[in-house]
Amino acid sequence: MSGSGSRSKTSSDLDAWLTAGHRPFVVVISGPSGVGKSSFVKQLLAAGLNLEYSVSATTRARRPHETDGRDYVFLSRDEFKRRIDAGEFVEWAEVHGELYGTLRTETERRLDAGKNVLLDIDVQGGRTVRKAYPDGVFIFVLPPTLASLEERLRGRGTDPDERIRLRLENARREIALVSEYDYAVVNDDLEEALEQVASIIVAESCRAKRRLPMLST
Ligand code: ADP
Numbered sequence: 001m002s003g004s005g006s007r008s009k010t011s012s013d014l015d016a017w018l019t020a021g022h023r024p025f026v027v028v029i030s031g032p033s034g035v036g037k038s039s040f041v042k043q044l045l046a047a048g049l050n051l052e053y054s055v056s057a058t059t060r061a062r063r064p065h066e067t068d069g070r071d072y073v074f075l076s077r078d079e080f081k082r083r084i085d086a087g088e089f090v091e092w093a094e095v096h097g098e099l100y101g102t103l104r105t106e107t108e109r110r111l112d113a114g115k116n117v118l119l120d121i122d123v124q125g126g127r128t129v130r131k132a133y134p135d136g137v138f139i140f141v142l143p144p145t146l147a148s149l150e151e152r153l154r155g156r157g158t159d160p161d162e163r164i165r166l167r168l169e170n171a172r173r174e175i176a177l178v179s180e181y182d183y184a185v186v187n188d189d190l191e192e193a194l195e196q197v198a199s200i201i202v203a204e205s206c207r208a209k210r211r212l213p214m215l216s217t
Protein backbone atom coordinates (compact mmCIF):
# COMPACT_ATOMS: atom_id res chain seq x y z
CA MET A 1 0.00 0.00 0.00
CA SER A 2 2.69 2.42 1.04
CA GLY A 3 4.49 1.57 -2.21
CA SER A 4 1.51 2.49 -4.37
CA GLY A 5 0.93 5.60 -2.18
CA SER A 6 4.45 6.86 -2.85
CA ARG A 7 4.14 6.02 -6.56
CA SER A 8 0.98 8.15 -6.82
CA LYS A 9 2.67 11.05 -4.99
CA THR A 10 5.53 10.86 -7.48
CA SER A 11 3.06 10.83 -10.38
CA SER A 12 1.29 13.89 -9.09
CA ASP A 13 4.63 15.68 -8.61
CA LEU A 14 5.49 14.80 -12.17
CA ASP A 15 2.07 15.95 -13.38
CA ALA A 16 2.51 19.23 -11.50
CA TRP A 17 5.86 19.66 -13.21
CA LEU A 18 4.44 18.72 -16.63
CA THR A 19 1.68 21.31 -16.35
CA ALA A 20 3.95 24.05 -14.93
CA GLY A 21 5.23 24.94 -18.40
CA HIS A 22 8.31 27.07 -18.98
CA ARG A 23 9.95 29.69 -16.81
CA PRO A 24 8.93 33.10 -18.19
CA PHE A 25 11.59 35.15 -19.95
CA VAL A 26 12.23 38.62 -21.35
CA VAL A 27 12.18 39.28 -25.10
CA VAL A 28 14.21 42.31 -26.14
CA ILE A 29 13.46 43.94 -29.49
CA SER A 30 15.97 46.50 -30.74
CA GLY A 31 16.58 48.14 -34.08
CA PRO A 32 16.96 51.60 -35.57
CA SER A 33 14.28 54.19 -35.07
CA GLY A 34 11.59 53.88 -37.77
CA VAL A 35 12.29 50.22 -38.58
CA GLY A 36 8.83 49.27 -37.31
CA LYS A 37 9.33 48.14 -33.70
CA SER A 38 6.17 49.81 -32.35
CA SER A 39 4.14 48.32 -35.20
CA PHE A 40 5.59 44.90 -34.27
CA VAL A 41 4.97 45.28 -30.59
CA LYS A 42 1.26 46.04 -31.00
CA GLN A 43 0.66 42.95 -33.11
CA LEU A 44 2.90 40.62 -31.11
CA LEU A 45 1.02 41.44 -27.92
CA ALA A 46 -2.20 40.42 -29.62
CA ALA A 47 -0.75 37.12 -30.90
CA GLY A 48 -1.44 34.98 -27.80
CA LEU A 49 2.21 34.43 -26.91
CA ASN A 50 1.79 34.97 -23.12
CA LEU A 51 3.60 38.28 -23.67
CA GLU A 52 3.15 41.54 -21.81
CA TYR A 53 4.76 44.88 -22.67
CA SER A 54 7.24 46.60 -20.37
CA VAL A 55 6.26 50.27 -20.48
CA SER A 56 9.45 52.35 -20.46
CA ALA A 57 9.93 55.74 -18.86
CA THR A 58 11.19 58.61 -21.02
CA THR A 59 11.89 62.33 -20.95
CA ARG A 60 10.94 62.79 -24.61
CA ALA A 61 7.74 64.64 -25.48
CA ARG A 62 4.57 62.59 -25.90
CA ARG A 63 3.47 62.12 -29.52
CA PRO A 64 -0.17 62.97 -30.26
CA HIS A 65 -1.32 59.33 -30.53
CA GLU A 66 0.54 58.20 -27.38
CA THR A 67 -1.00 57.66 -23.94
CA ASP A 68 0.93 58.27 -20.72
CA GLY A 69 1.32 54.98 -18.82
CA ARG A 70 0.48 52.83 -21.84
CA ASP A 71 3.07 53.79 -24.49
CA TYR A 72 5.56 55.38 -22.08
CA VAL A 73 5.64 56.83 -18.62
CA PHE A 74 6.49 60.46 -19.50
CA LEU A 75 8.75 62.09 -16.92
CA SER A 76 10.59 65.36 -16.48
CA ARG A 77 14.41 65.12 -16.49
CA ASP A 78 14.47 65.85 -12.74
CA GLU A 79 11.97 63.10 -11.96
CA PHE A 80 13.82 60.65 -14.23
CA LYS A 81 17.11 61.41 -12.43
CA ARG A 82 15.44 61.02 -9.02
CA ARG A 83 14.27 57.56 -10.08
CA ILE A 84 17.78 56.65 -11.30
CA ASP A 85 19.13 57.59 -7.86
CA ALA A 86 16.36 55.57 -6.18
CA GLY A 87 17.49 52.46 -8.15
CA GLU A 88 14.15 52.11 -9.95
CA PHE A 89 15.64 51.19 -13.36
CA VAL A 90 16.92 47.83 -14.63
CA GLU A 91 18.68 49.95 -17.25
CA TRP A 92 18.52 53.45 -18.65
CA ALA A 93 20.26 55.21 -21.51
CA GLU A 94 20.41 58.47 -23.40
CA VAL A 95 18.98 57.85 -26.88
CA HIS A 96 18.70 60.56 -29.56
CA GLY A 97 19.31 63.17 -26.82
CA GLU A 98 16.55 61.99 -24.44
CA LEU A 99 16.54 59.64 -21.44
CA TYR A 100 14.79 56.26 -21.69
CA GLY A 101 14.69 53.51 -19.10
CA THR A 102 13.20 50.15 -18.13
CA LEU A 103 11.46 50.26 -14.76
CA ARG A 104 12.28 47.29 -12.53
CA THR A 105 8.62 46.96 -11.49
CA GLU A 106 7.59 46.55 -15.16
CA THR A 107 9.71 43.46 -15.69
CA GLU A 108 9.66 41.86 -12.22
CA ARG A 109 5.93 41.91 -11.54
CA ARG A 110 5.21 40.40 -14.96
CA LEU A 111 7.84 37.64 -14.67
CA ASP A 112 6.58 36.89 -11.13
CA ALA A 113 3.08 36.49 -12.59
CA GLY A 114 4.41 33.94 -15.11
CA LYS A 115 4.28 36.27 -18.13
CA ASN A 116 6.97 36.68 -20.77
CA VAL A 117 7.94 40.36 -21.01
CA LEU A 118 8.51 42.31 -24.23
CA LEU A 119 10.99 45.21 -24.16
CA ASP A 120 11.42 47.68 -27.04
CA ILE A 121 14.77 49.25 -26.11
CA ASP A 122 17.96 50.47 -27.76
CA VAL A 123 21.25 48.57 -28.10
CA GLN A 124 22.83 50.10 -24.98
CA GLY A 125 19.78 49.02 -22.98
CA GLY A 126 19.93 45.56 -24.59
CA ARG A 127 23.48 45.08 -23.28
CA THR A 128 22.50 45.92 -19.72
CA VAL A 129 19.38 43.77 -19.87
CA ARG A 130 21.44 40.80 -21.05
CA LYS A 131 23.47 41.09 -17.84
CA ALA A 132 20.31 41.33 -15.70
CA TYR A 133 18.44 38.58 -17.60
CA PRO A 134 21.04 36.32 -19.25
CA ASP A 135 18.38 33.81 -20.36
CA GLY A 136 16.46 36.50 -22.28
CA VAL A 137 15.86 36.41 -26.03
CA PHE A 138 17.45 39.23 -28.02
CA ILE A 139 16.01 40.08 -31.44
CA PHE A 140 17.31 42.81 -33.75
CA VAL A 141 14.99 44.21 -36.41
CA LEU A 142 16.70 45.34 -39.62
CA PRO A 143 15.26 47.53 -42.40
CA PRO A 144 15.37 46.13 -45.97
CA THR A 145 17.45 49.21 -47.00
CA LEU A 146 18.55 52.53 -45.45
CA ALA A 147 16.40 54.38 -47.99
CA SER A 148 13.28 52.54 -46.79
CA LEU A 149 14.19 53.43 -43.20
CA GLU A 150 14.32 57.12 -44.10
CA GLU A 151 11.04 56.80 -45.99
CA ARG A 152 9.36 55.25 -42.92
CA LEU A 153 10.72 57.94 -40.59
CA ARG A 154 9.44 60.66 -42.92
CA GLY A 155 6.15 58.84 -43.52
CA ARG A 156 5.51 58.55 -39.77
CA GLY A 157 5.51 62.35 -39.65
CA THR A 158 6.49 62.59 -35.98
CA ASP A 159 10.01 64.05 -36.26
CA PRO A 160 11.35 67.28 -37.74
CA ASP A 161 14.14 67.06 -40.37
CA GLU A 162 17.03 67.54 -37.96
CA ARG A 163 15.73 64.72 -35.69
CA ILE A 164 15.33 62.42 -38.68
CA ARG A 165 18.95 63.11 -39.64
CA LEU A 166 20.10 62.29 -36.08
CA ARG A 167 18.04 59.08 -36.05
CA LEU A 168 19.50 58.00 -39.43
CA GLU A 169 23.06 58.70 -38.26
CA ASN A 170 22.44 56.65 -35.13
CA ALA A 171 20.88 53.88 -37.29
CA ARG A 172 24.22 53.18 -39.01
CA ARG A 173 25.96 52.73 -35.65
CA GLU A 174 23.16 50.56 -34.25
CA ILE A 175 22.96 48.26 -37.29
CA ALA A 176 26.71 47.57 -36.94
CA LEU A 177 25.98 45.97 -33.54
CA VAL A 178 23.53 43.35 -34.85
CA SER A 179 25.92 40.50 -34.05
CA GLU A 180 25.40 41.12 -30.31
CA TYR A 181 21.85 39.80 -30.78
CA ASP A 182 20.58 36.20 -30.94
CA TYR A 183 18.33 36.79 -33.95
CA ALA A 184 18.15 39.28 -36.84
CA VAL A 185 14.80 39.75 -38.58
CA VAL A 186 14.35 41.94 -41.66
CA ASN A 187 11.13 43.97 -41.57
CA ASP A 188 10.36 44.19 -45.26
CA ASP A 189 6.89 42.69 -45.34
CA LEU A 190 5.45 43.34 -41.84
CA GLU A 191 3.30 40.17 -41.71
CA GLU A 192 6.23 37.96 -42.71
CA ALA A 193 8.55 39.58 -40.18
CA LEU A 194 5.93 39.21 -37.45
CA GLU A 195 5.55 35.53 -38.25
CA GLN A 196 9.32 35.10 -37.91
CA VAL A 197 9.42 36.87 -34.54
CA ALA A 198 6.43 34.88 -33.26
CA SER A 199 8.12 31.63 -34.34
CA ILE A 200 11.29 32.61 -32.47
CA ILE A 201 9.31 33.26 -29.29
CA VAL A 202 7.40 29.97 -29.59
CA ALA A 203 10.62 28.01 -30.20
CA GLU A 204 12.36 29.74 -27.29
CA SER A 205 9.48 28.89 -24.95
CA CYS A 206 9.95 25.20 -25.88
CA ARG A 207 13.62 25.14 -24.85
CA ALA A 208 14.21 22.34 -22.33
CA LYS A 209 16.39 24.66 -20.24
CA ARG A 210 13.36 26.84 -19.54
CA ARG A 211 11.53 24.08 -17.64
CA LEU A 212 11.67 24.26 -13.85
CA PRO A 213 14.15 21.77 -12.38
CA MET A 214 12.45 18.38 -11.93
CA LEU A 215 11.95 17.20 -8.34
CA SER A 216 14.12 14.14 -7.69
CA THR A 217 12.00 10.99 -7.40
P1 ADP B 1 9.91 52.26 -34.59
O1 ADP B 1 8.99 51.92 -33.43
O2 ADP B 1 10.91 51.20 -34.85
O3 ADP B 1 10.53 53.62 -34.45
P2 ADP B 1 7.41 52.45 -36.12
O4 ADP B 1 6.70 51.21 -35.70
O5 ADP B 1 6.95 53.76 -35.56
O6 ADP B 1 9.01 52.30 -35.91
O7 ADP B 1 7.35 52.47 -37.72
C1 ADP B 1 7.78 53.61 -38.48
C2 ADP B 1 6.85 53.77 -39.68
O8 ADP B 1 7.07 52.69 -40.60
C3 ADP B 1 5.37 53.74 -39.30
O9 ADP B 1 4.70 54.72 -40.06
C4 ADP B 1 4.93 52.32 -39.69
O10 ADP B 1 3.56 52.29 -40.04
C5 ADP B 1 5.84 52.02 -40.89
N1 ADP B 1 6.14 50.57 -41.07
C6 ADP B 1 6.38 49.65 -40.11
N2 ADP B 1 6.67 48.44 -40.68
C7 ADP B 1 6.60 48.63 -42.02
C8 ADP B 1 6.80 47.76 -43.16
N3 ADP B 1 7.12 46.47 -43.03
N4 ADP B 1 6.67 48.29 -44.39
C9 ADP B 1 6.36 49.62 -44.55
N5 ADP B 1 6.16 50.48 -43.52
C10 ADP B 1 6.28 50.00 -42.27
Ligand code: 5GP
Pocket residue numbers: 030031032033034037056057060091092093095096100101102103120121122123124125126
Ligand atom coordinates in the same frame (compact mmCIF):
# COMPACT_ATOMS: atom_id res chain seq x y z
P1 5GP C 1 11.09 56.48 -29.73
O1 5GP C 1 11.42 57.85 -29.23
O2 5GP C 1 11.10 56.41 -31.24
O3 5GP C 1 9.84 55.89 -29.10
O4 5GP C 1 12.27 55.52 -29.23
C1 5GP C 1 13.60 55.86 -29.51
C2 5GP C 1 14.51 54.74 -29.11
O5 5GP C 1 14.51 54.57 -27.70
C3 5GP C 1 14.16 53.38 -29.72
O6 5GP C 1 15.37 52.79 -30.20
C4 5GP C 1 13.66 52.58 -28.54
O7 5GP C 1 13.91 51.21 -28.69
C5 5GP C 1 14.49 53.18 -27.41
N1 5GP C 1 13.90 52.94 -26.09
C6 5GP C 1 12.60 52.98 -25.75
N2 5GP C 1 12.44 52.67 -24.46
C7 5GP C 1 13.68 52.42 -23.96
C8 5GP C 1 14.19 52.01 -22.68
O8 5GP C 1 13.46 51.81 -21.72
N3 5GP C 1 15.52 51.86 -22.58
C9 5GP C 1 16.38 52.06 -23.61
N4 5GP C 1 17.67 51.86 -23.38
N5 5GP C 1 15.94 52.43 -24.83
C10 5GP C 1 14.61 52.59 -25.01
